[in-house]
Amino acid sequence: MDSRTPATIEISDAERIDHLRLIRSDNVGPRTFRSLVRHCGSARAALERLPEFARRGGASRPQRIASEADARSELEACARLGVRLIAPGEHGYPPRLSELDDAPPLLGVRGLIEVLMRPMIAIVGSRNASAAGLKFAGVLARDLADAGFVVTSGLARGIDQAAHRTSIEGGTVAVLAGGHDKIYPPEHTELLQALLASGAAISEMPLGYVARAHDFPRRNRLVAGASLGVVVVEAALRSGSLITARLANEQGREVFAVPGSPLDPRAAGTNGLIKQGATLITEASDVIQAVEPIMGRPVTLREDESEPLAPDPGxxxxxxxxxxxxxxxxxxxxxxxxxxxxxxxxxxxxxxxxxxxxxxxxxxxxxxxx
The missing domain is CATH 1.10.10.10 (Winged helix-like DNA-binding domain superfamily/Winged helix DNA-binding domain)
Incomplete structure (x- = not known):
């Protein structure tokens, strides 16, 4: 299966430390990281100017800037756990994730690197899933894996778990909301270990970081962003799966929904997605037919097209x-x-x-x- 991945790059060890210091400094997110690096020319130059920018913005206290010692310590801890920190464009960084404006400047990767370079389909849904929903998610994941796709999901209870378990042999990717050493839910630690043998886990959070409620939507953008499309199996009207579907739409990804009974509140969200234009699916071939034309398009890592920054506005x-x-x-x-x-x-x-x-x-x- 040809995913038309771009030629890869490789950043130096010194650049990786500078990137890590910048993204781990206070109030620096992926978009801010990109703006700073583009404006300043490098992560190292951006680090030097952080105090100036924060002062001009009215910071009430000195900004914490990650030290080189902190960065080296994190890299060493990652190495002990088998986690590699990979930059967009490097081999092992999911190519479609690299396209996003808010792609993580460094992605913590554990498991088989090659799996992350293959075409992915996300399967998400209710944590409190029905027996029918769990069965369908499992069948769909297995069929997609047999067709050569990598199934990606968020390692949550319910639909996520079913999708991961049934696609382990073909390779599945777990996207974590916390650090690689802080698995949520804890009972899925064994599942994660099992899938790492033929799949991978990714996270943008530092080791030791325990996921909080607002981290799951942040995780969901990676689930959608790394994939060709997102399949929502079951979702109530207010659920994280609908956030994933919305993010997928914003990212230009395909959104698929499995229809359900109007009497089951767990199908209210998926039925609503279909009304809003999501593609109705009942089997893996529906997904495959929709994404095949996309796979034929080369994935190119575009230059940062964001508006340049200005000198001091006054x-x-x-x-x-x-x-x-x-x-x-x-x-x-x-x-x-x-x-x-x-x-x-x-x-x-x-x-x-x-x-x-x-x-x-x-x-x-x-x-x-x-």
């Missing part, structure tokens, strides 16, 4: 933009229009606020002041 413009913000989320495009400033100036002020811990980013391009 206090007057900075105050003007900050005054337009508040606790109510606003679209970035609306903020740019209302401010009358260039996109580069607005993005620079937002970056400063974010590094100062004063900005919150929401889904769909919404931002608000903390």
């Amino acid at each position: 206090e007057a413009m900075r105050d003007h933009i900050v005054n337009l913000l508040g606790p109510t989320p606003i679209l970035l495009d609306d903020l740019i229009r209302l401010s009358g400033a260039s996109a580069a100036v607005v993005r620079t002020v937002l970056l400063e606020l974010e590094l100062a811990g004063r900005l919150e980013r929401h889904g769909g391009g919404l931002i608000s002041l903390i």
